[in-house]
Amino acid sequence: MEQAVFNLSQIEVFQPASLKEALKILNDNRDAEIIANATDLWPRIMNGEVKPKKLVDISGLRSELSYVKREKGVIRIGALTTISELSEHQFVSEKRYRAFNDAIKLFGSPQIRNRATVGGNICAASSSEDLIPVFLAYDAKVKLASVDGERIVSLDKFVVGKRELSKRHNEMMTEVFFEEPDDGYSSVFYKIGRRNTLIINLVNLAVVGKVQDKRVVDIRIAANRVKGKIPERARKTEEFLKGRTLDEETIADAQRVFGEELSLSDDFRASAEYRKQVLKVLLKRGLNVLGV
């Protein structure tokens, strides 16, 4: 008989009533894990992949951490904002934010969107999180709070590995924010999987950019995998495209540069070669959307 090495019912659960209280608990308990609305973490606890001794349940902090604010040219999204709530905000319907709209429509299922949070998706920190490439393509930053105060970290310095965040044990991500691109920008997000609902992506790609008179003024490209297994910007491809005239030849060259920049690995979902091929096709589609 297998020895029960870990008893789930022994988990100590903290349910703070305020952010301040939550940060105090985190500070006093090095071994505590933050749990938001649990759509990612709970199944991983139930199957034994994650074995927390203590949980700090922040789902009750919605009055402080669920919001979408648009002020002074910055969009600020509270960590506990659900995907459904994000979808209801007016900004996602604008052309320059189409990537958000595309990602939201393909996010989990309606039930998952009602629970999953923006902060949770970012902090889950894996290549299957669709919002990370989208936020990366908008040059987003995250706000980390602790008993010592707040600090700002750019998203690409925050998500540093598969299930790996660069933060101190007593810090909590409370907000993601980015400067609004002007309304001459366009954006698009693609996700390829095996069905249309509850897809775990094989690849995804977010493209945000500004093309004027066929010339690429600015472009940001992010995918769930560029090198290895974490979401990242494709900076070499971006540099290649900046300032060039967006014609068929440039697009073909950009696909080649992108293919060389990608350093992917095989896994049980798809081969590296397949992923590379699909990403190159998606880049072409994205550039065509921007060029229109």
Add this chain to the structure above:
Amino acid sequence: MKSLLIKMNVNGVDREVLVDPDDRLLDVLRDELNLKSVKEGCGTGDCGICTVLMDGKPVLSCIIPAFQANNHKIVTLEGLNSDPTMQKIQQSFRKYQAAQCGFCTPAMEVVGWHLLNTEKKVDKNRIKEAISGVLCRCTGYYDIVDAVYEVAQQ
């Protein structure tokens, strides 16, 4: 010893239940409150069979820790049985034979009811989207879409 006391309003009735940290909302609804319309399918948030309404929105009770239902309002199919729209949906399910084994039926009816109660104009594509998070392995979905659509047109 169950260690956490949670308070929730279930189908209009205030409840206090003692739960373990690893109890799921699904377990509490079925085992403590005897609400058997809520079923467990995959247990990992993929199939949608455990769908209930939390604060008016469809959610998956198999991946919600029971302690997170504290201070929330839960509605299951049992709480909607006397609702006129739900009665129409159930009659329509019978008419279109939209249930075969019946295992997904409570979840289908709850998401269908939620759609018809929150949106005025509902076409078949919108119904497909609304039920997309619930798997049915028998009907092929068309009968379910037709059943909800007929009520949407009334």
